[in-house]
Amino acid sequence: MVNRTKFISTILAVLFVFTGTTQAHERHKDRNKHMEHGYHYGGWHKMQRALAHLDLTDEQQQAIEKIHQTGKAERKAKHEQMRTFKKQMHELLIAEQIDSGAIKALSLQIAEEKANNLIANAEKRQQVLALLTTEQKKRLEEIKAKRHAKKLAKRQRHSN
Numbered sequence: 001m002v003n004r005t006k007f008i009s010t011i012l013a014v015l016f017v018f019t020g021t022t023q024a025h026e027r028h029k030d031r032n033k034h035m036e037h038g039y040h041y042g043g044w045h046k047m048q049r050a051l052a053h054l055d056l057t058d059e060q061q062q063a064i065e066k067i068h069q070t071g072k073a074e075r076k077a078k079h080e081q082m083r084t085f086k087k088q089m090h091e092l093l094i095a096e097q098i099d100s101g102a103i104k105a106l107s108l109q110i111a112e113e114k115a116n117n118l119i120a121n122a123e124k125r126q127q128v129l130a131l132l133t134t135e136q137k138k139r140l141e142e143i144k145a146k147r148h149a150k151k152l153a154k155r156q157r158h159s160n
Contacts, residue, residue: 009109041143044068047125047128050140050143050144050147051064051128051140053135053139053143054136054139054140056134056136060131060132063131064128064131067124067128068124069125071120071124078113078116078117082110082112082113082114085109085110085113086110088106089103089106089107089110092106
């Protein structure tokens with residue numbers, strides 16, 4: 001009787017874990033589809049979604065697309081550089097002998113690259129904002145405020 005109960009509870013546990021995994025996969029299927037196409041949640045993607053609500057003129061849309069396309073190859077190279085840095089850091093951290101000097105030097109390189117990326121993104125954002133009219137800028141701020149309020153409400157629901 002005890003063995004039968006253990007067997008049934010084991011089967012139920014496996015089914016429970018499998019069901020949870022399957023549901024998690026289904027929830028993230030759309031996200032994974034977007035990621036395959038190079039879309040990311042945040043950064044430029046978030047800016048494009050907000051700009052879609054501003055009734056941009058054709059000239060504005062073309063100028064914004066040009067800003068985005070400019071430096072695309074450079075951004076890709078920087079991305080590969082960061083991947084290389086992370087691989088190097090991983091190798092340094094799992095080595096038998098820890099080389100603290102090399103880790104510190106690589107950490108400084110990574111920090112500098114991240115700072116340069118932040119500056120480049122801020123400059124690109126300023127270029128896009130310079131193309132907008134006063135009314136469009138006001139509408140963009142309203143969209144940001146609404147999104148921020150929604151995010152805070154979601155946090156409160158999850159914290160309770």
